[in-house]
Amino acid sequence: MNEKKMDEMLSRLGREKTEVPDFFSKGLADALNNLPELPAAIPPRKSPRWPYVAGAVAVTTLCVIGSGFVSPAMAQVLREVPLIGSVFEKTGDPVLKDMSERGLTSQPQKIATDKGVEMTITDVFYDGSRLAIGYKLKPQNNQPLKVSSDLMPLQWKIGVKETDQIQWIGDAKEVARDNGEYVGKIDLNFEIEEKSLENFTLQLDVEAIHGVAGNWKFILPISMEKTAKASTTFRPMVTKKWNGMTYTVERVTFSPATTQVIVKRTVSKEKMNDFYYIGYDEHMKRMSGGPSSGSAPKDEGNGMVTITDTLKFAAMQDIPKQITIEALIPHQLGSGSKADEKSRQSTFITVPLTEKK
Incomplete structure (x- = not known):
């Protein structure tokens, strides 16, 4: 409000x-008159x-x-009177709950109404790679929302005012509240060209809610102002050649929510979709991680292309002195046994973390 x-x-x-x-x-007067006197x-x-x-x-x-x-x-x-607390504290995501409690989220409180449903964008978290948008759904005239059989409760598309150089994958999850409302989050692994990385304007167009087509449009200013203060970025620029490919680790960012590694890969056009990475901390313990994705290929001539890969790993409590990236071909992963690990072909890229941004 x-x-x-x-x-x-x-x-x-x-x-x-x-x-x-x-x-x-x-x-009220009788209650006040009957109060005991203090000794x-x-x-x-x-x-x-x-x-x-x-x-x-x-x-x-x-x-x-x-x-x-x-x-x-x-x-x-x-x-x-709005609900006390962040939607991120109610969606079952411990990382977003922690980000909210640490004051690293914003609360735009943008509202759009269509087809008898009021949708409010309540919270936003962005750290340069993960973009999470918290929302609340409130039916009008006390009409309950249709329970959708779709895998995702929302259908949407996004754009950025400043550039069309964006890539994203994501999903939406929500929970029902006792009062007939729903709270949820749109969670995106988000990539944007570096010149617009820290500040941009997001156009979010929700086209269906619980299977009901409609029009809920939002303009959201997105900024890394809060998370940047709690993040550390290194630019190691370490290069390794292997199997006819060249890998350059350009950037490593440790944020409170994620660890992001940017790798530029130059390969033949035939091999540009054959990529897989495993990350290790300074003790060579495997880092847990989410999906990796690649940018559109840039033609380098002679049948070669350059692709920028974005690797996402879980946040680390302490910044290590170095990390190691293992690059390999997906079909060489095998069953994951020790025999497979010894026989598979891969290369290890040691990345010292000394050159900060």
Whole structure:
């Protein structure tokens, strides 16, 4: 709820003449008159005032709600007070919950309504590679939302005002609340050209909610301002040639939510889709990770192309002195046994982390 709307509601509340019933006034007066007196021998303690003020507000609120004479304006105000806490704290994602608690998310509170459904974008998290958008769905006129049989509750498309050089994969998950509303998140592995990496304007067009086609459009300013302060980026520029391919590790970023590695790969056109990576920490312990993706190929001539691969791994508690990237061909992975690991062909790229951005 914006400040203007709140001001209008409070102003309307102040103009209304709501009479307090006699039974309530008399009951309140009797309760005050029957309070026990403090013994004169006990000096009053010096305590902070705010807890008493908060307690008075809480008692007043209970009296107003429980008395049965709430004015229409006050009832509207109470209905429209937003939920306390972040949607990210309610969707079951521990990483996003932690990001919210650490103050690394923004709360745009953008609203669009169509087909009897109000959709609010409540939270956004972005660290340069992961873009998560929290939302709330509220049916109008107390009509329950249709339970969708689709794998994803939303269908959407996105664009960026500043550039068309973006790639993304993602999904949406949500949970139902007891009041008939839904809260959820759109979670994207997001890539954008570097000049627009830190700040851009996202156009989010939701085209269906729970299988019902409609039009819910949002313009969202996206920024790394909060997460950049908690992130560290290195530019190692380490190059390794193997099996007719050239790998260059250009950038490694440690954010509170992810570890991102950017690898530029020059290969023949026939091999450009044959790529797989495994990451290891400084103790050669395998790093857990999500999907890797490659950019559109850039033609280098002589049958060669250059592709920028984005590797996503889990966040690391401490920044290591180095990491190691194993590059291999997917069909050489085998069953994952120790015999397969010894026989498969791959190359290891040691990446010292000394040159910060």
